[in-house]
Each structure stands twice: as C-alpha cells, then as structure tokens.
Amino acid sequence: MTTYAKIGAFLLAAGWGLIAASWTPRGPLTGAEALWSVAVSAGAGFLAGWTTRSRWAIIGAPLTFAVVFELARATATGPSVDAPHPSIMGILVLVTGRGVHALLSLLPMAVAAAFAHRRPAARRWRRVTGRIALGLATVVTVAFAVAAAVPARTEPISGGVAELAHVGGLGVMIRGASPSLPLLLYVPGPPGGSATGTMRGRLAALERRFVVATMDRRGAEGRAPELTVDSETADVLTVTDHLRKRFGQDRITLVGHSGGSIPAVLAVQRHPERYRAYVGTGQAVDLRASDRIFYTDVLAWARSGGRSEVVAQLERQGPPPWDDAYDYEPFHLHAAEAYGVAGAPVDIGAGEYTLLAKAHTMTRMLDTWDALYPRMQDTDLRREVPALAVPAYFVQGGREMRGLAEPFAAWYAALESPDKRLVTFPAAGHHPMSEDPDRFVSTLTELLA
Numbered sequence: 198m199t200t201y202a203k204i205g206a207f208l209l210a211a212g213w214g215l216i217a218a219s220w221t222p223r224g225p226l227t228g229a230e231a232l233w234s235v236a237v238s239a240g241a242g243f244l245a246g247w248t249t250r251s252r253w254a255i256i257g258a259p260l261t262f263a264v265v266f267e268l269a270r271a272t273a274t275g276p277s278v279d280a281p282h283p284s285i286m287g288i289l290v291l292v293t294g295r296g297v298h299a300l301l302s303l304l305p306m307a308v309a310a311a312f313a314h315r316r317p318a319a320r321r322w323r324r325v326t327g328r329i330a331l332g333l334a335t336v337v338t339v340a341f342a343v344a345a346a347v348p349a350r351t352e353p354i355s356g357g358v359a360e361l362a363h364v365g366g367l368g369v370m371i372r373g374a375s376p377s378l379p380l381l382l383y384v385p386g387p388p389g390g391s392a393t394g395t396m397r398g399r400l401a402a403l404e405r406r407f408v409v410a411t412m413d414r415r416g417a418e419g420r421a422p423e424l425t426v427d428s429e430t431a432d433v434l435t436v437t438d439h440l441r442k443r444f445g446q447d448r449i450t451l452v453g454h455s456g457g458s459i460p461a462v463l464a465v466q467r468h469p470e471r472y473r474a475y476v477g478t479g480q481a482v483d484l485r486a487s488d489r490i491f492y493t494d495v496l497a498w499a500r501s502g503g504r505s506e507v508v509a510q511l512e513r514q515g516p517p518p519w520d521d522a523y524d525y526e527p528f529h530l531h532a533a534e535a536y537g538v539a540g541a542p543v544d545i546g547a548g549e550y551t552l553l554a555k556a557h558t559m560t561r562m563l564d565t566w567d568a569l570y571p572r573m574q575d576t577d578l579r580r581e582v583p584a585l586a587v588p589a590y591f592v593q594g595g596r597e598m599r600g601l602a603e604p605f606a607a608w609y610a611a612l613e614s615p616d617k618r619l620v621t622f623p624a625a626g627h628h629p630m631s632e633d634p635d636r637f638v639s640t641l642t643e644l645l646a
Contacts, residue, residue: 203248210242210258213238213262214263214269215265215266217234223560223564226418226553226557227553228345228347231346231553234301235301236305238309239309242306243310244313254313255310258307258310259310262306273419275560275563277295281295286526286563290559293560294560301345308335311331345553349361349548350549356375357404364435364439365435365436367412368391369412370411370549373407376444378408380410380441380444380450382440383410384451384457386456387457387562388565388569389569390413390414390561391550391554392454392544393549394547395542399542402635402638412432412436414429416562418561426572426576429569430463437449447471453476454478455479456481456484456573462585466585474588474589474590474616476590476591477591478593478629479594479629481601481605482605484570484576486603490600491532494598494600495511495527495531498535499527507527510526511527518574522570525570536599538594538597538598539631588615590616590617590645591620592620593619594621595621597627601627622637
C-alpha cells in the first residue's frame, strides 16, 4: 500500500470522528445510533488495518477518531462532555459517558483493525494470546451492540392500554386497566429524569384506577440545549394535549414531584381549563431559597461529623446558586443523610428502559441539570403562583428536608384554590410515593374521587 493509502485510512477515521461529533455529540443514546456507531467504526477500523498492514492501526485508528471527536464536539457543554471531574460522580459520569461510547466506537474499530492487518506475531505464544484477546474483544463488542439494540417494552394489559409513546420528542409511558379511566399525568423530579421504573415497580396499582401517563423530562442531548422553565412548562402542556386528544377527555389530573412540580404548577396556572386537579408531592417552590437552606444544614452536618472534605468544598464555594453541576455534588450525595431520610430510589431495572437509557441515567440528568438548573433560580411560586383555579392537593412527607419544607409551608399557607388539602405521611421524607406506595395510591384515589 502507498503512503497516500495509509494516510487516507487514518483520514477516514478522522472523518468519522467529525461526523459522529456532529451527529451524536454525547455519544450514541439510542439502539439505532449504537448499531450505526458499531458498524461504521468497524468499517473504518478494517480499512485502516487493511491498508496499513500494521498493528499500529489497532491503536492509531481509534486514537485518531477519539482526538478528532473530542475536538469537534468542543462546543457541547455538560459533565459528560467536559473534562473528567475528580469526584465520585465524576468517575460515574466518565464510565457511563465516555466509557460506554468507547465500547460502541473505539472497541469495534480496534477489533476490526486487528482482523484486517494480517501480520501474525512471530512467536507462537504471542499468536495464541493475540487470538484469545481478539476473540474476547469481538464477543464483548457483539454482545454489547446486540444488548444496546434491544428495544424498550412494557407489559401488555388485557382490555386496557399499555404503550411507550413519543410525544414532542419526549418518552411517555401510558398504562391503565381501561382506556375509559380518568387520566393522570406524572411529571418526575430531576432535570432530564425519568420515573418510569418507579411507577412500574412501586405504583402499578394506580393503573387499576387511572390511565397513568409517566412523562420523561427532556434531556440535554444536543450540542447547545435550550432548556428553560418555560420550555419545561411547554413540554407538560404538550403531553397534556396529546393525552386529552388521545383519550377524548377534556381535563386530566396532573401530579408533579420535586423539581418537576415547578413546571407542573405553572402549566396548571397558565391553562387551568385542561386540568381536573393538581397534586404536588415533595413540592418545590423556590430552588434558590431551598438550596441556601440545604447549604446551611449540610455544612452543619459535615462539621459536626468531622467530614472535612465536604466542609472544605462548601466553604470554598460559598452559598449557592452555583454555575457548575458538580458544585451541587455535596447535596446529591449527602443531603438525605444529613436530614436522616431515604434517598432517591434507583429503579432502572424495568424493561421499559433500554440498556443505553439505564447506562446514561446519570449523565443525562447531570447534563440537563447543568443546562437547566441555573435558569430555574429566579422562579418562586410564592410570588408567581398566588392562586390556582383548580383543586390543589399535596402529599408531603412529615420528615421532608427543611430546605423544601419551609418554602412549601409558606406558599401553601397563602395559596388560594377552590379546594386545597394537605396530606402528610409522618414517616416519609422527600419521596412519599416510593417510601409508602400503597398509602400513596389510596390517598390519590380518595383525593380524586
């Protein structure tokens, strides 16, 4: 092969890096993207190995792709694409972000280059070792590609409705024992988060009383995501209108949890004619005020427990708000422990999630947090939503964290509504629906009867 052919082979890997950076700047996120990534990467690796006839192609082609890809996606922002962060969450993001992408791009490229270079090792033990390593790498590549391509699914309901829909670019699970049951739309808490696993694993009993739609919150999956409080509210309204049309019901019940309860409340306020009632749980009111209380409480907990690293980080950062998603890591890791309540449930084993959805749970939420959370700092329901024109019901934990409980208490006391009720689960913290699911189901049934 000529020098030009060898250069061309590596230019092909570089060109694929440019295309991938534009097409999937945060790595493959769907089964189709994963299969195309494996196929094109393998093709580029094979051509590099075949044209160079050198073992260096096994390293050179993937390295060329990786360098070009990282440079070309430099305008994308967020923890999964920024420089690795030396922390617990940073390591998890590195593994589930760049690590997963390496399995879908770098590994198949290296395996294909190894197959194509056709220069066996001089010594027998090297040939045997090389073949074993190549075989194992091939098995891993094929197995991961096949697993990533398995679509999400939801168990059918005889005589009812059970589907995984896409509405306005959002995933929505819709399940109910009968399509004629009242509609209930659930908005999960974390930015970019999903509660599908929790709703299936812990709150399936709701499906006997309602057609339950569980929407995923939009993720920061593009290069420069435009996520705002208004766009989040618009997403809730889009799913609402889809459900009203799909099931022929003028009004639905909207349930919002934690951070998702803010766009949920705003949707009800702006278009009360679309809703029967609003139900808030783990209700958020003013994120800036909440985070400053969290700062005080977590810092006091860290000092009293001799957790010097947490103390040093919080004192160095000063009170929130902060611009970097990793600045909030002490809250994510320690707030529940500081208040002595249950942490967020990690219910990602459900079949309604693909392998890639499970793998990218952390990166999707943190990238979205990075894009959206600073833009939610000026929202205060005490100022913006003094009244709701529909019944407003709240299911709160008696041991809710002070950072959320105090702003909520002030807002609830002043809130005007045609029917306002508060139900408290004394032993629950921030997640009443997953900490006591049976009681949550019966409470919703009674409130909405």
